[in-house]
Structure formats: C-alpha cells, structure tokens
Amino acid sequence: xxxxxxxxxxxxxxxxxx
Amino acid sequence: xxxxxxxxxxxxxxxxxxxxxxxxxxxxxxxxxxxxxxxxxxxxxxxxxxxxxxxxxxxxxxxxxxxxxxxxxxxxxxxxxxxxxxxxxxxxxxxxxxxxxxxxxxxxxxxxxxxxxxxxxxxxxxxxxxxxxxxx
Numbered sequence: 208x209x210x211x212x213x214x215x216x217x218x219x220x221x222x223x224x225x
Numbered sequence: 226x227x228x229x230x231x232x233x234x235x236x237x238x239x240x241x242x243x244x245x246x247x248x249x250x251x252x253x254x255x256x257x258x259x260x261x262x263x264x265x266x267x268x269x270x271x272x273x274x275x276x277x278x279x280x281x282x283x284x285x286x287x288x289x290x291x292x293x294x295x296x297x298x299x300x301x302x303x304x305x306x307x308x309x310x311x312x313x314x315x316x317x318x319x320x321x322x323x324x325x326x327x328x329x330x331x332x333x334x335x336x337x338x339x340x341x342x343x344x345x346x347x348x349x350x351x352x353x354x355x356x357x358x359x360x361x
Binding site for chain 1: 243254282283314348354358359
C-alpha cells in the first residue's frame with residue numbers, strides 16, 4: 208500500500224505539471 | 226464532485242493517508258482493492274491470496290482484520306466506495322489501488338475503472354498518468 212501512495216503522488220505530480 | 230486544484234496537494238498528504246497511524250486510509254484502500262477484484266463478479270484464488278498477503282503487511286487490529294475478511298464475502302458497491310472517499314487526494318489513491326488490483330484484460334473490469342474515475346471526478350489526463358505509473 209505504501210507503493211500505491213507513492214505512485215498516486217507521482218501520477219498526480221506529473222498531471223499537475225502538464 | 227471535488228474541487229480539483231492541481232499543484233496544491235503536498236506529497237505528505239499522500240503518504241500520511243496510508244502510514245501506520247492512519248489505518249482508516251489503509252482500510253479504505255484495501256476495501257477499494259477488494260471491490261475492484263470483485264468487479265467481474267468473483268474473487269478468484271490468486272486475487273484472494275494477493276489480498277491476504279497485503280492484509281498481513283498492515284498493522285491492523287483484530288476487528289479491522291475481521292472487517293476486511295467480511296468484506297471479502299460481501300465487497301462494497303462502487304457507489305458505497307465513492308461515498309466513503311473523503312477528498313480528492315484519497316480519490317486518486319483509491320483509483321490507483323483499484324487499478325493495481327483489477328484484471329484489466331476483462332471488459333467489465335475496464336468499465337468498472339472508467340465508472341470509478343468518472344464518479345471520483347478524476348480528470349482523464351490524471352487517469353492516464355496513473356496507468357503510466359502502474360505500467361497498465
């Protein structure tokens with residue numbers, strides 16, 4: 208589940224930087 | 226729907242939601258994974274083993290574990306899951322957990338994820354970004 212948190216954050220960061 | 230304001234969610238909020246002191250967040254993600262695994266109408270032995278293995282890594286009380294095992298017998302409906310998501314950031318994590326637990330080769334499972342993203346108001350660009358991170 209820790210992996211899910213990190214992954215969700217990375218995905219969100221990529222999205223917000225677009 | 227959520228007020229989606231990009232670049233305002235700190236990394237800490239993502240990790241806090243699932244650290245050991247916030248088992249509500251962990252439980253919600255586990256319930257999301259169980260509901261996703263059940264999207265095709267059954268939870269097979271491989272999915273069950275994956276879920277059990279995940280539960281064993283979590284620091285849960287006996288009651289919380291019992292609740293998850295009950296959940297395996299009677300998974301949440303998508304509408305119940307969406308109603309239990311407290312904010313946009315948890316919505317992203319719930320979607321990521323669901324996508325990681327589901328068999329994307331099945332049309333019904335793909336449809337489940339589409340509906341989930343829609344109801345959680347996750348923009349399609351963000352959905353694509355999540356799948357890129359998951360390699361799915």
